Amino acid sequence: MDGQPIERGQRLSRAAAQRLSLYLRCVAGWPTDGDKMVPSRRIADAVGVSDAQVRRDLAALGHLGQRGIGYDAKELAAAIRTALGIDRGWRAVLVGAGNLGRALLKYQGFRAQGFDIVALFDCDAAKVGQEVAGLKVEAASTIAARVTELNAELGVLTVPAEAAHAVAAALTEAGVRGILNFAPVVLKLPKQVRLVTVDLAIQLEQLAFRVQHGDDDDE
Amino acid sequence: MDGQPIERGQRLSRAAAQRLSLYLRCVAGWPTDGDKMVPSRRIADAVGVSDAQVRRDLAALGHLGQRGIGYDAKELAAAIRTALGIDRGWRAVLVGAGNLGRALLKYQGFRAQGFDIVALFDCDAAKVGQEVAGLKVEAASTIAARVTELNAELGVLTVPAEAAHAVAAALTEAGVRGILNFAPVVLKLPKQVRLVTVDLAIQLEQLAFRVQHGDDDDE
Incomplete structure (x- = not known):
């Protein structure tokens, strides 16, 4: 439990950042x-890594x-939040009011971790005006104006693959700093916009790989 | 482009397996x-890694x-499929007929990659009998019998956190070899059952971390 404190902004590897997220989930969930x-x-x-790794x-x-x-x-929870940059709130907009978008909006975990989804957009005019989890669906054409107005920093993409590039471009244009992409496409974004892609088929592929090959790395 | 061929079953790191999934997504998507x-x-x-890494x-x-x-x-696509163990079909069951479960069922990517979701379960009696994307919702109490009958190897969990442990235990009992878990809990499974957890809040945390700290690793 020794070691030099990490400076805010000092580089933490992605793998370490992911483990910290898991530690936080455990520690915050315990009474x-x-x-x-x-x-x-x-x-x-609880997380399934070695004691030495945690330390x-x-x-x-x-x-x-x-x-x-x-x-x-x-x-500990406070230190992890600071290291991850989630010791403050983040405002996000969500594009794609389908089943996945609705699931994410109803998902309590986001708000609990400081993520506030402040607007919901869809490309389908028939969905505009519908209410989902307290938000009115807005037209995708208004993304630029609304992201600026709402001061949102993150965008969550739950649109079909064929719409993903155009919507990502609109979000980038609007000035978001990061995109969480669920569409099964490889997006190319300008260097200043960070990207995390969650490709659901890839997750199943990785599971099949581990079953097939008896992978037993630490989870 | 030299190198010894990997034997089926030879260990590939998780990171390499994930990159292979991305390469496959690109190559298979190109005309x-x-x-x-x-x-x-x-x-x-296309994937955003170095040429040397791909080679x-x-x-x-x-x-x-x-x-x-x-x-x-x-x-190339065939070789990657073989290495990942997806050169054959996989039968999966899905538990949790909420928005996320419905989104996954309608998601074309699974079937395209050889994953066939053959049954859908829910703990809520009111949902049993409803039809979603061609499947009838079945009672969670029938998981054991149905998994055996259907010869399903994988389980996908889209239930709320509080139900996740019990459902994972039922799937394990029923003999699935791997679980893809979307519930925001850390599951402990017997060693022979593989686990991939997709915690959606963690994905947003990782995005916030990259935005905050200007992470620019290869995606």
């Missing part, structure tokens, strides 16, 4: 009785925890 | 004029491609 300490072993077991990852966040005792759950 | 050759540079550009990954699949010319698109 705490006031100042309860969490041993690294408990986090390691290494958390050491990079600064002087957290007490040797032989563990980490203060609240302090 | 081919008969025996058109695809240069590694074109794949590299290294593909060299591991055996003697594919011709130096200075490229890869035969069809042969």
Whole structure:
């Protein structure tokens, strides 16, 4: 539990950032009785990585925890949020009011983690004006104006593959800084716009790969 | 484009397997004029990794491609499918007939990649009997019997967090070999059952992290 504190902005690898997200999910989900300490072993077991890995990852966040005792759950959650950049709220817009878009809007986890979906767009005029989870569907043609007005930084794409490039271009044009893409296409974005793609068929392929080949890496 | 062919069953890293999925998505999506050759540079550009990385990954699949010319698109797609274990069909069941489950059922990508969702279950008696994308919703209590009957190997979980553990246990009991989990919980499964978890809030966290810290790794 030693180590130099990571500076805000210092590089954390993607793999480390993903593990931190998982640690946070565990720690934040456990009941705490006031100042309860969490041993690294408990986090390691829950996430399925080695104890040493957890201690290494958390050491990079600064002087957290007490040797032989563990980490203060609240302090740990706060340190992880800071390292990931989610110690503040993020405003996002969602494009695509189909089943997937509706599922994401109703998904409680986003708001709990500080993500606020502030507008919903669709390319289909027939859907415009419908209400979904408290948001009115707006026309995709208004994306540029509304993203600026709402000061949204992130865009979530749940449109069909054939619409994805045009909508991503509109979001980029509108000034979003990051896009979470669920369409099964490889988007090319300007360097200043970050991209995370969740290709659902690829997730199933990866599962098949692990079943087929008996992969037993740490999850 | 040299290298020893990878034996079926030989270990491929998870990262390499994910890149192969992306290469496949690109190559399979491009129009081919008969025996058109695809240069590694074109794949590299589309996926956003280095040319050398593509060549290294593909060299591991055996003697594919011709130096200075490229890869035969069809042969390449077949080799990647074999390496990933998706050169055969996979039968899956889906549990959770909410918006996310419906989105996945209607998603064409699964069938195109050889994944056949053969049954749909829900814990809510009110949904049992409804038809979604050609499947009738069945009671979750029948999972064990139906998975065996249908010879399904994979389970897809789109139930709320609080139901996830029980449903995962039922699927495991029923003998599935892998679970694709969308519930925001960390599941613990017996060693012989593979798990891929897609936590949608984690994907947004990772996007926020990349925006915040200006991450510019290869996507």
